[in-house]
Amino acid sequence: xxxxxxxxxxxxxxxxxxxxxxxxxxxxxxxxxxxxxxxxxxxxxxxxxxxxxxxxxxxxxxxxxxxxxxxxxxxxxxxxxxxxxxxxxxxxxxxxxxxxxxxxxxxxxxxxxxxxxxxxxxxxxxxxxxxxxxxxxxxxxxxxxxxxxxxxxxxxx
Amino acid sequence: xxxxxxxxxxxxxxxxxxxxxxxxxxxxxxxxxxxxxxxxxxxxxxxxxxxxxxxxxxxxxxxxxxxxxxxxxxxxxxxxxxxxxxxxxxxxxxxxxxxxxxxxxxxxxxxxxxxxxxxxxxxxxxxxxxxxxxxxxxxxxxxxxxxxxxxxxxxxxxxxxxxxxxxxxxxxxxxxxxxxxxxxxxxxxxxxxxxxxxxxxxxxxxxxxxxxxxxxxxxxxxxxxxxxxxxxxxxxxxxxxxxxxxxxxxxxxxxxxxxxxxxxxxxxxxxxxxxxxxxxxxxxxxxxxxxxxxxxxxxxxxxxxxxxxxxxxxxxxxxxxxxxxxxxxxxxxxxxxxxxxxxxxxxxxxxxxxxxxxxxxxxxxxxxxxxxxxxxxxxxxxxxxxxxxxxxxxxxxxxxxxxxxxxxxxxxxxxxxxxxxxxxxxxxxxxxxxxxxxxxxxxxxxxxxxxxxxxxxxxxxxxxxxxxxxxxxxxxxxxxxxxxxxxxxxxxxxxxxxx
Numbered sequence: 001x002x003x004x005x006x007x008x009x010x011x012x013x014x015x016x017x018x019x020x021x022x023x024x025x026x027x028x029x030x031x032x033x034x035x036x037x038x039x040x041x042x043x044x045x046x047x048x049x050x051x052x053x054x055x056x057x058x059x060x061x062x063x064x065x066x067x068x069x070x071x072x073x074x075x076x077x078x079x080x081x082x083x084x085x086x087x088x089x090x091x092x093x094x095x096x097x098x099x100x101x102x103x104x105x106x107x108x109x110x111x112x113x114x115x116x117x118x119x120x121x122x123x124x125x126x127x128x129x130x131x132x133x134x135x136x137x138x139x140x141x142x143x144x145x146x147x148x149x150x151x152x153x154x155x156x157x
Numbered sequence: 158x159x160x161x162x163x164x165x166x167x168x169x170x171x172x173x174x175x176x177x178x179x180x181x182x183x184x185x186x187x188x189x190x191x192x193x194x195x196x197x198x199x200x201x202x203x204x205x206x207x208x209x210x211x212x213x214x215x216x217x218x219x220x221x222x223x224x225x226x227x228x229x230x231x232x233x234x235x236x237x238x239x240x241x242x243x244x245x246x247x248x249x250x251x252x253x254x255x256x257x258x259x260x261x262x263x264x265x266x267x268x269x270x271x272x273x274x275x276x277x278x279x280x281x282x283x284x285x286x287x288x289x290x291x292x293x294x295x296x297x298x299x300x301x302x303x304x305x306x307x308x309x310x311x312x313x314x315x316x317x318x319x320x321x322x323x324x325x326x327x328x329x330x331x332x333x334x335x336x337x338x339x340x341x342x343x344x345x346x347x348x349x350x351x352x353x354x355x356x357x358x359x360x361x362x363x364x365x366x367x368x369x370x371x372x373x374x375x376x377x378x379x380x381x382x383x384x385x386x387x388x389x390x391x392x393x394x395x396x397x398x399x400x401x402x403x404x405x406x407x408x409x410x411x412x413x414x415x416x417x418x419x420x421x422x423x424x425x426x427x428x429x430x431x432x433x434x435x436x437x438x439x440x441x442x443x444x445x446x447x448x449x450x451x452x453x454x455x456x457x458x459x460x461x462x463x464x465x466x467x468x469x470x471x472x473x474x475x476x477x478x479x480x481x482x483x484x485x486x487x488x489x490x491x492x493x494x495x496x497x498x499x500x501x502x503x504x505x506x507x508x509x510x511x512x513x514x515x516x517x518x519x520x521x522x523x524x525x526x527x528x529x530x531x532x533x534x535x536x537x538x539x540x541x542x543x544x545x546x547x548x549x550x551x552x553x554x555x556x557x558x559x560x561x562x563x564x565x566x567x568x569x570x571x572x573x574x575x576x577x578x579x580x581x582x583x584x585x586x587x588x589x590x591x592x593x594x595x596x597x598x599x600x601x602x603x604x605x606x607x608x609x610x611x612x613x614x615x616x617x618x619x620x621x622x623x624x625x626x627x628x629x630x631x632x633x634x635x636x637x638x639x640x641x642x643x644x645x646x647x648x649x650x651x652x653x654x655x656x
Contacts, residue, residue, distance in 0.1 A: 001584050008585060012325055019332065022347065029342045033615040036344035039603040040335040043328050050325045057321070071584070073378040082377035086552060087577060090370065093556050094569040106553060113549035117377065123546070131550050135557055143208045145561035 002069040009055025016047030078118065085116035101150020102140075107132045164512030167212045168520065176213045177220050177517075181524060184221035185532045188228025189539045190547065191238040192376055195225035195427075199487045200368040201551070203361055204558030211495040212513045218491060219514070220521040222484050223275055226427055226463055227529055230267035231536045234260060235386050243427035243463040246435040246455075253451035255387040264536075265394035266401060266453050267460045268529040270409060274461030275522035277413035278420065278468030283515050285421075289476045290501040298608035299620055301477070303629035305602045308423030308479045310636045312594055320640075322587045330595015331602070333358050339600055341607045353567040360490045362559045362568040363596055366575025367589050368483075369555045373548050374580045386540055394533055401457060408438055408458040416462030420469025423594070426482025427463040427470075434462035468518055475499050475514070478601060483590040486597045 019040060028035035073079040089109045097105050107128045114124035139145040149156045167173070180202070187198035198221050206214035229241030233248035234255050244251075244267075254263040296304075313323040336347045337357030348354040402409065412434045419430040438458035439448045448455055470481025471488070478499035480486035492499050497510060504511050532539070559572045579589045613619030621627040 001581055003581070003585055005585075019347075026344060026346070027342075032611055034607050034610045036340050036342040036346055038610075039340070039599075039606060040332060040346060043331045043335070046328045047325065047332070050321060050328060054321055054325065071378070072380045076380060079378050079380055083374060086370075086374050086377050087573065089552070090556060090569060090573040090576075093560075094566045094573065097560070097566055097569075102557075110549050110553060113552060114546065117545035117548060119543075119545050127546055127550070131553060135553055139557050139561055143205070143561065145557070146564055147557065147560070 001071060002066075004065065004067045005058030005061075006055045007058075007067050009051045009053070009058055012051025013048050013055065016044045016051060019044035020048070078116075082116040082118075085113055089113055097150070098148045099150055101152050102136060102147035103132065103152055104150060106135065160509040161512050163509040164516055167509065167513045168216065168516045172210070173213045173216050176209065177216050177520070177524070180217040180220040181224045181521070181528050184224030185228045185528060186539065187221075188225030188240045189231045189532060189536065190542055190544070191232040191236060191240055191540075192372065192379075192544065193240070193547075193551070194368070194372065195222055195229065195241045195243065196368045196483050196487070197372055197551075198222070198225045199484055200364045201554055201558060203364065203487060203491060204561045206491050207494065207562055211497055211510065212517075214491055214495055215488075215497075215514060216517050216521075218488050219517045220524075222467055223271075223464060223518075223521045223525060224528065226467060227268060227271040227525055228532060230264065230271070230460065231533065232540055234263045234267070235536060236540060241428075243431050243466075245428065246431040246459050246463075249449065250435075250452060250455050252387070253449065254453065254456075255389055257451045258389055259451060259453075260387065260389045261392050261394050262397060262401075262453055263456060264391065264533050265396070265398055266457050268394060268526065268533065269398045269402075270412075270457045270461045271464040271529075272522045272525045273409060274413045274416055274463070274465035275468060275525065276519065277410075277461070278417045278465030279515065279518040279522065281417045281465075282468045282471055282518065286472050286476055286511070287504055289472065290504040293476055293501040294505070296501075296625070297623065298605040298612065299623055299626035300629060302602070302605040302609050302620065303626055303633055304477055305479060305598055305605065307629055307633045307636065308473065308477075309591075309594060309598060309602075310633055311425070312423045312591060314636060314639075319586055319588065323591045326582070326587055326589060327591040327595045330592035330597075331599040332595075333363070333592070334596045334599025335603070341604060353565070358571060358596075359562065359568055360596060361562050362571035363575045364487060364490070364593060365555050365559050366572035367579040367593065369551065370572055370576030371579040371583065371589075373552045373555070374576060375583075376544060376548050386537055391533060391536070394530060401453065405454060405457050408454060409461050411437065411441075412458035412461035413465040416465035417469035419462070420466030420481050421472045423473055423479050423481055425466075426484060427466040430466035430469075431459040431463040434459040464522070471514070471518075475503060475511070476501060480594060480597060483593055486590075486593045489597055 023037035023041045026035060026037035073083065089112065093105060093109065110128035110131055111124050114127055115121065136147060140147045184198055187193045188195060199218060202217055202221055206217055225241055226243045229239055229244035230251060231240060233239040233244040234251040237248060237252040239245040239248045251263040254260065309327055313320050313327060336354055338345050338355050339357045340346065345355055415434050415437065416430040419425050419433060435455045438455045439445050442454055470485040473479040473481050474485040474489055478489060480489050489499055497503060555572060556569055559568050560566065562568065583589055609620060621630045
């Protein structure tokens with residue numbers, strides 16, 4: 001995903017300006033000239049300057065002036081699916097792991113990821129189940145990480 | 158002496174030994190698989206270290222990074238794909254040697270001289286770190302403020318061929334570090350009322366997202382064809398190593414020295430050290446015409462450089478808390494997590510921990526030889542590991558590792574955002590390492606800045622009042638203004654010529 005420098009530079013200028021606007025309302029430390037706004041304020045000003053320089057340089061330098069370009073993966077449905085599965089899978093874990101539980105969600109995600117990466121259904125199933133069991137064993141039993149039980153809470157051990 | 162013996166027992170016990178062996182195998186595996194970097198190995202290891210005692214945790218970090226850096230040579234040599242960025246400088250050379258039937262020599266020199274470079278860097282760490290620490294005991298917030306600024310400036314100027322984009326990433330890292338209440342005024346900044354953000358953005362979710370999840374995403378979208386392994390038998394990789402040592406002692410010493418120095422510079426790590434050493438090797442070689450055709454000289458020098466840089470990078474990390482490279486930025490995070498706050502007092506208050514780190518470095522570089530040899534023996538099988546099976550497993554490890562630190566699904570969300578943003582920015586030639594430096598150094602820079610401002614009562618001239626602070630300040634300003642001065646000088650020269 002290629003985004004033109006002038007567009008990215010402008011984005012950084014906008015982020016910097018928004019931060020400057022936000023920190024303008026921060027209070028000062030009692031009896032001091034400095035406060036919580038000082039450090040992020042200086043950094044946001046730097047972001048505005050650097051972003052502006054990037055945007056201007058992007059406009060002036062020779063080369064493609066297309067603002068947005070997709071890479072070769074955008075021509076391949078399999079690669080789009082694989083990329084989407086990574087993003088949506090992580091999001092699904094963040095949103096639903098507490099409700100469904102690790103032992104239900106993890107094998108489902110692994111199975112989908114394997115398929116999306118081009119692995120056969122049988123290998124995907126075996127790898128998904130084995131990986132879930134090993135990960136659960138290492139993290140839950142071995143390291144004591146309280147992986148969520150979710151729907152299987154009544155069977156927790 | 159008691160501290161030394163205590164350190165010895167802290168390292169040579171069953172738990173630490175088992176962790177060292179496991180971390181070594183993990184580092185060798187990750188380094189040998191193309192597309193999985195040493196940084197990714199350390200990022201994935203951090204959640205595990207959370208559950209370890211301090212010295213075993215550091216043992217895992219030291220051995221994993223040393224092994225991964227060496228193992229990166231293996232796919233470079235047999236596939237022409239560097240396993241880690243530190244091997245990229247001499248990948249073409251090593252591959253050319255393999256095609257000429259000299260894979261044994263290429264892999265052997267990578268292994269042996271990596272270990273030699275690593276031991277050299279460790280020797281410098283042992284000698285230099287305590288001396289610097291004693292000097293740094295007198296440092297105040299003014300010196301630290303300038304030191305951090307000089308360090309990050311070097312990180313941008315030296316380590317990146319795109320300083321402007323590097324600077325943007327660094328500033329972004331500082332701003333991310335500003336989120337939450339972790340500031341001298343304990344004022345909640347940029348939280349938007351979200352209680353999950355009061356403690357700030359976790360270092361670990363950012364790290365795993367930027368260096369592991371983004372790599373998985375990149376691999377998912379990668380359409381390049383699978384590389385084929387050079388079909389050459391690998392015999393005795395140690396054959397001829399002594400002859401090479403006798404033939405190229407200057408190159409070994411030069412590579413190790415340069416690697417240690419470059420590693421100690423903030424922001425410049427093993428990869429920069431290897432590139433610089435390879436270029437230097439070619440420049441001073443008696444046979445420069447042989448470079449690129451499968452000549453071992455450059456591999457020896459840059460192989461020594463990339464592993465010596467590892468130990469070199471620990472010098473500023475331990476003494477000042479300023480990371481020498483991305484790997485030590487991660488290590489600093491672990492040091493804080495383990496209450497081994499880096500700084501000169503680490504040397505005075507708990508010398509046994511320092512001795513343990515020295516012993517770990519020596520031990521890791523020594524066991525690299527037998528374990529590296531074993532890895533080379535099974536290299537072809539390792540290189541045939543199906544990445545499409547491995548990547549989902551890594552992704553699950555990213556998620557569970559991120560979740561495990563605080564048992565927080567919110568952190569998994571942070572990891573995902575960091576991964577996607579890092580992927581997009583890297584696709585647009587933004588180096589992501591400065592952002593991690595920014596996250597690590599942001600709170601330290603702000604704290605020292607605010608302390609100095611209060612001490613100076615708002616008078617910026619006080620920042621130059623102490624001798625060392627003044628020198629560091631002037632040096633920093635010189636590095637900042639150097640590009641401008643160079644531009645003015647070039648324009649004047651051009652006008653002079655035109656006249």
